[in-house]
Amino acid sequence: MTDGNMKVNIAGVEFKNPVIAASGTFGFGREYGEYYDIACLGGISVKGLTPEPRAGNAAPRVAETPSGMLNSVGLQNPGIDAFLAQELPALRAKDVVILANAAGRSVDEYVYMARRLSDSAVDMIELNISCPNVKQGGVAFGALPQSVYDVVSAVRKVCTKPLMVKLSPNTADITLTARAAEDAGADALSLINTLTGMAIDLDRRRPILANVTGGLSGPAVKPVALRMVYQAAHAVRIPVVGMGGIMTARDALEFLVCGARAIMVGTANFSDPFACPRIIEGIKDYCAQHHIADINALVNTLAV
Amino acid sequence: MKELTLATVLSNRRIAQGIYQMRLDWGKAPAAQPGQYVHVKIPGDSGRILRRPISICRVEGQVLTLVYQLVGEGTRLLSLVSPGQRLDCMGPLGRGFVVEETVNRAAVVGGGIGAAPLLELVAAYPHVAFDIFLGFRTAELAYDVAEFKRYGTVHLYTDDGSLGQKGFATQGLKQALEAADYQAVYACGPQPMLKSLQRAMQGSDIPCYASLEERMACGVGACLGCVCKIKAGDGWQHQRVCADGPVFPLSEVILDD
Numbered sequence: 002m003t004d005g006n007m008k009v010n011i012a013g014v015e016f017k018n019p020v021i022a023a024s025g026t027f028g029f030g031r032e033y034g035e036y037y038d039i040a041c042l043g044g045i046s047v048k049g050l051t052p053e054p055r056a057g058n059a060a061p062r063v064a065e066t067p068s069g070m071l072n073s074v075g076l077q078n079p080g081i082d083a084f085l086a087q088e089l090p091a092l093r094a095k096d097v098v099i100l101a102n103a104a105g106r107s108v109d110e111y112v113y114m115a116r117r118l119s120d121s122a123v124d125m126i127e128l129n130i131s132c133p134n135v136k137q138g139g140v141a142f143g144a145l146p147q148s149v150y151d152v153v154s155a156v157r158k159v160c161t162k163p164l165m166v167k168l169s170p171n172t173a174d175i176t177l178t179a180r181a182a183e184d185a186g187a188d189a190l191s192l193i194n195t196l197t198g199m200a201i202d203l204d205r206r207r208p209i210l211a212n213v214t215g216g217l218s219g220p221a222v223k224p225v226a227l228r229m230v231y232q233a234a235h236a237v238r239i240p241v242v243g244m245g246g247i248m249t250a251r252d253a254l255e256f257l258v259c260g261a262r263a264i265m266v267g268t269a270n271f272s273d274p275f276a277c278p279r280i281i282e283g284i285k286d287y288c289a290q291h292h293i294a295d296i297n298a299l300v301n302t303l304a305v
Numbered sequence: 306m307k308e309l310t311l312a313t314v315l316s317n318r319r320i321a322q323g324i325y326q327m328r329l330d331w332g333k334a335p336a337a338q339p340g341q342y343v344h345v346k347i348p349g350d351s352g353r354i355l356r357r358p359i360s361i362c363r364v365e366g367q368v369l370t371l372v373y374q375l376v377g378e379g380t381r382l383l384s385l386v387s388p389g390q391r392l393d394c395m396g397p398l399g400r401g402f403v404v405e406e407t408v409n410r411a412a413v414v415g416g417g418i419g420a421a422p423l424l425e426l427v428a429a430y431p432h433v434a435f436d437i438f439l440g441f442r443t444a445e446l447a448y449d450v451a452e453f454k455r456y457g458t459v460h461l462y463t464d465d466g467s468l469g470q471k472g473f474a475t476q477g478l479k480q481a482l483e484a485a486d487y488q489a490v491y492a493c494g495p496q497p498m499l500k501s502l503q504r505a506m507q508g509s510d511i512p513c514y515a516s517l518e519e520r521m522a523c524g525v526g527a528c529l530g531c532v533c534k535i536k537a538g539d540g541w542q543h544q545r546v547c548a549d550g551p552v553f554p555l556s557e558v559i560l561d562d
Contacts, residue, residue, distance in 0.1 A: 028527040063530035068352035
């Protein structure tokens with residue numbers, strides 16, 4: 002049997018398949034590029050970038066939790082200049098869609114990032130208004146519909162690349178922040194970022210993370226992510242990219258059925274460095290077995 | 306391209322209180338350097354999604370020996386693995402100990418579970434005369450002492466004096482530093498031991514390399530989960546224990562409390 006169509010189109014950008022490596026779990030593609038040719042991926046969302054280099058939070062930054070993990074990396078990154086000069090050329094040489102995940106401390110910084118990245122060779126900007134591990138910016142912009150609207154509309158004015166907005170689950174009603182991003186001019190949404198959580202060392206009566214709190218990811222968050230993707234996809238007309246605890250092809254397909262046009266794989270990379278190609282092959286196998294000629298035909302087919 | 310290894314467990318046994326030794330058939334001779342580690346997937350469907358970085362204690366042909374301490378549920382599950390079972394492993398990973406060609410006399414300092422990677426180090430460089438300073442909290446926690454004795458002069462310490470001398474391995478090193486002509490010092494152990502070693506080495510121009518431990522996720526340098534502070538210019542920068550280390554020049558490491 003010949004493979005069916007795996008291509009998906011999000012905001013005018015064509016991905017060769019719906020599997021995108023999630024920001025913060027894949028660096029700039031170098032490390033996993035030693036395990037397989039990353040050109041097999043639909044896309045790569047690079048480590049969250051900021052105007053200046055950032056050292057991030059103190060260690061310990063990760064803690065395992067039941068069926069999941071917490072992280073409090075805190076946007077450690079080399080800054081936009083170093084990304085453009087030292088990381089982007091090697092990544093651009095690969096035939097893979099590049100999403101530049103961008104964050105800032107203020108609306109002005111987000112606007113600055115959008116300007117710089119609009120002049121670069123990236124394919125798309127993923128606006129990170131949902132990092133739970135930084136004191137300023139991040140989720141502070143993503144929790145309330147009005148602040149989502151304000152930052153996205155300011156960025157939209159200068160952004161000439163397709164604009165994806167990464168939403169936080171740490172909000173009262175995901176449909177409100179989803180609509181706020183759409184109303185402000187977002188071309189696509191990605192969700193969910195991590196859920197804020199804690200892990201405790203009981204005997205020492207101390208938090209395991211030096212930052213005290215961190216972002217929860219992994220299979221533990223999948224039901225929450227599915228619910229939010231389902232709700233957001235039905236609240237907006239722009240495409241939604243789903244993520245949260247995807248470990249297998251079946252997990253990925255559940256997100257598509259709930260309304261996601263593509264999915265991102267994050268924490269699974271840590272369990273299995275081959276998680277992304279394994280999920281891509283699994284999706285192809287599933288489609289072949291179920292006579293699905295076009296992956297897009299699965300999107301939003303949940304019978305409720 | 307790098308690959309995963311499905312290693313066959315040859316044996317998995319308790320060798321001291323809370324300390325286990327696992328011997329793995331790697332299928333071929335692993336390209337391992339002393340101080341590197343293997344990133345082991347917890348077998349079964351336990352919901353323990355992160356791998357466990359475990360130091361390589363010995364490499365003999367295609368048999369790789371790991372020594373690990375029970376610290377939580379993941380390592381407890383590892384301790385239940387039976388011979389014949391297969392383990393999903395990444396590695397060997399990280400940058401280990403590099404013994405310069407000019408070194409023919411050196412000291413190693415190991416504390417607790419940190420002694421494990423030093424065994425492969427002393428075994429891999431037979432032409433180097435090693436003084437081996439080992440510290441354990443108590444006699445029940447000591448392991449592989451006889452093995453170490455095959456490769457150098459062992460100076461043994463326990464916190465309570467139940468085995469060897471009462472005291473810390475770093476005290477022994479400090480005394481020896483006054484007379485001995487070491488060309489290098491290699492260490493692995495808990496944070497207090499490394500801090501004490503840093504003080505002992507202050508003012509000395511003998512290079513000292515230490516293997517650091519940190520909570521780790523990816524093991525390849527992608528997630529930035531396991532950073533340590535390394536001096537850079539007038540300040541410091543975060544480096545990745547998993548990929549830039551775990552071995553660093555100790556004088557460059559900033560050890561916080």
